[in-house]
Amino acid sequence: MGAGASTQDLRQLSASAIAAEVVGLGSAYAPYEAGILANGVDGDVVAHLQSEQLPMLFGTLGVTNTIHQTKLASLHSQHRKALLTRSLSMAGHMTAKLSTSPRQPKAFDVFLSHNWGHDELGRDNHARVANINAFLRQKYSEIKTWFDQDKMHGNILKAMAHGIEESQIVLIFVTQLYQTKVNGDNANDNCQLEFGMAKTTQTAQWMIPVIMDPCMKTPRHWCGQFKLVLANQLYVDLTSDEDDAFITGCNTLLQRIDGLLLKLGRPSVLPPTHRSSQETQAPSSPRTTDSASELVTLFATWQRAIEAHGVDAEQDTVAAIVDQLSSPEVALPSMGFPWSCLVHGFTSLSLGLQDDACAMSVLLLDRLPTTAESLLSFPTVLPFLLEAVTHPLSDAPPNAIVLLCNLSSIETAAPALLASPVIERLLAWTATEVDDHWLPRLET
Known part of the structure; x- marks a missing residue:
């Protein structure tokens, strides 16, 4: 039953090869060869058998000798352990692929996708996003942003596509109008084009929703492909223009950006006080008491x-x-x-x-x-x-x-x-x- 084959090879074995493996256990096992060949018991069949299904196989092959049943069951048990070993190898392979990210160095860290116009409170959304962009660039010059106020030259679509392709992260500035554009029928709308390209280029885990419209803070108001892509992503709240709320929201956004860039092997751009959210503590002090209390x-x-x-x-x-x-x-x-x-x-x-x-x-x-x-x-x-x-x-x-x-x-x-x-x-x-x-x- 594939004792000499790896789990990966076992699935490829023919019924003849399986029969040869069984007969190789000893001459007493030779009578089972005809049944294996007649019933097409190949490597794929054996690989998918569960232990509770073995009596059915034994009955089909005419294996009535309890010693033979025990021996064949033992071989099958070894095969099941090999399945787990292979899964461990696969998990290690995935971990290696994730920890050594295939993402190549890019010209920009962050692309800011937003709609022009006004939000539900009548505020100029482009101007508000421009303020956030200015905060990111002025506070931490190491973070390179792509913003259409200063990057749109010549062919707009070409410039926009280049900006997304050359950015590690895409910030989605969420308003009711932005969602409507993304879910709409106008395939040439810039918001829909940006969102669609980010969905396939960066994927959702590298897209950060930033809530600008208060009504969009409730995920129940999300719908369509917008919700399909971003529903599982934790958003950043920047609905308020009050100084304290704005600074808090921008610092939270910086922490989210920094966390994603760390996955790429980039050094943190944030000082320890911002990473711990406790500016009064020494950098080496973990916020054990406060964080535990928050979790409780x-x-x-x-x-x-x-x-x-x-x-x-x-x-x-x-x-x-x-x-x-x-x-x-x-x-x-x-x-x-x-x-x-x-x-x-x-x-x-x-x-x-x-x-x-x-x-x-x-x-x-x-x-x-x-x-x-x-x-x-x-x-x-x-x-x-x-x-x-x-x-x-x-x-x-x-x-x-x-x-x-x-x-x-x-x-x-x-x-x-x-x-x-x-x-x-x-x-x-x-x-x-x-x-x-x-x-x-x-x-x-």
């Missing part, structure tokens, strides 16, 4: 949202916790983590909430040694992951694949994973997906 408050809010069946409130809270956990300086509270709340996110009907719950789980795997054991103790987790790798990519939360691959690299999770068909399903799923199609979605 968020945990309580999370529980209340679930009890009230408030999906929007639950999703907003989960997104806020993910944002907190993304910073290594944020300490977890000494109280126990609300695992039942996290698992509740997996059972939600909201794809965005499921995806955020998966992202939180991945972050926790790096922070809490008991995460894998805690997650897998809930009977709904493995079926959820199995469902995620059963559906097409567009119908599954992308970070579920990240979570599954990270779980497969943890030794204590191996027994539960091996007892489930989820690993085989993952391997079959990835074999049908092109790396370049699904890998950019992984946000670990």
Whole structure:
């Protein structure tokens, strides 16, 4: 049954090759050769067999000798372990690809996509975005921005396309009018063209929504392809022009930009005080007390949202916790983590909430040694992951694949994973997906 073949080679073996492997166990196994050939038991069939299906195979081949059954079952068990080994290798391959980003150096760090005209409060949106651009460039000259006030020369579409192609990150300045343009029927609209190109060039994980219209702070007001692309992304609030709110919003935006540039191996442009959000602390002091207190408050809010069946409130809270956990300086509270709340996110009907719950789980795997054991103790987790790798990519939360691959690299999770068909399903799923199609979605 492929004892001498790698897991990858096993799928390619013919029925004759499988028969030769079985007969190679000893002359007593020769009678099974005819059954293997007659029933077309090739490497692909063997690779997809689960342990509980072996009696059916034995019955088909006429394997009644219990010693022979035990020997063949042992070979199949070795094959299942090889499946897990291959998944670990695949997870390592993905981690390497993600940590050594394929993104090439570009002329600009940030492209600012926005609409001209006025927002719901009658404010000049272009002028407001220009103020944000000026803040970014004046405060940290290391960040190079592309803004159409000073970059549009000659062929406008050509200049716009060049700006997006040569930028690492795209800021989407969200107004009701911008969303209408993106979702509209005018295929020549500049906002729609910019958004569409950013969607395929940068992908959603490198697009940061910046809310300019107060009404757009509620994701319920998002719709169409605009919502489809950005619904899972945490936004930055810059709806207010008051000095304190404007500076706070711009500093938050800087932190988000800096965090993405760090993924490219760029040194941080922010001083330690901004990275810790505690300007009064010494740079080396982690904000353990304040951050833990914030998380305790968020945990309580999370529980209340679930009890009230408030999906929007639950999703907003989960997104806020993910944002907190993304910073290594944020300490977890000494109280126990609300695992039942996290698992509740997996059972939600909201794809965005499921995806955020998966992202939180991945972050926790790096922070809490008991995460894998805690997650897998809930009977709904493995079926959820199995469902995620059963559906097409567009119908599954992308970070579920990240979570599954990270779980497969943890030794204590191996027994539960091996007892489930989820690993085989993952391997079959990835074999049908092109790396370049699904890998950019992984946000670990």
